[in-house]
Amino acid sequence: AGSLTGSEGDKRFPPYLPRNPKDPCTKTYKAYVAAGGHSAYATTPYARIMSSYIVCGGHLNAPSQKRAEELAMKSCQSTRGHYKVTTGGACEIAASK
Template sequence: MAGSKGETRFYPYLPQNPKDPCTKAYKAYVAAGGHSAYATTPYSRVRSLYIICGSRLNAPSQQAAEELALKSCQATRNSYRVTTGGGCEIAASK
């Protein structure tokens, strides 16, 4: 599974800056060898001011990875209290 993008539900928007936390999280997700998931808020140029993301690497199962990635994304979204184009969704999992 390492190096695989897994099951992609939608292609996440990734900022061009390689030091951006969401870009780093997605690259770590792709490089992970076990069950992993990447969650993010949907990107809309009109409504999204921020991109919030979360991931879980090497979880015991794909379902657990998805649940924990969603929790991570939602916790980040709640802590920053920002307006985005929507709630957190699983973008990819394996």
């Protein structure tokens, strides 16, 4: 297996990324793409009408793609619970490799 560095992996839907490069979700997604091992990026869906906030989570360089997805979901759900925000939906895996 070759390196996964720079790969967007299996994209399930295009994640909404704020244009601000310092935004936590933009930084998390860029780190996900740059990671060389099994990694995943989870986010809440973006709907202009319903979403006040986008919440995301990621996990880099896990032992497997499945484990990376589990840990990214846990990270996203934890962030969502911590901030107690109203979003357009639950956390979902946007991309994994």
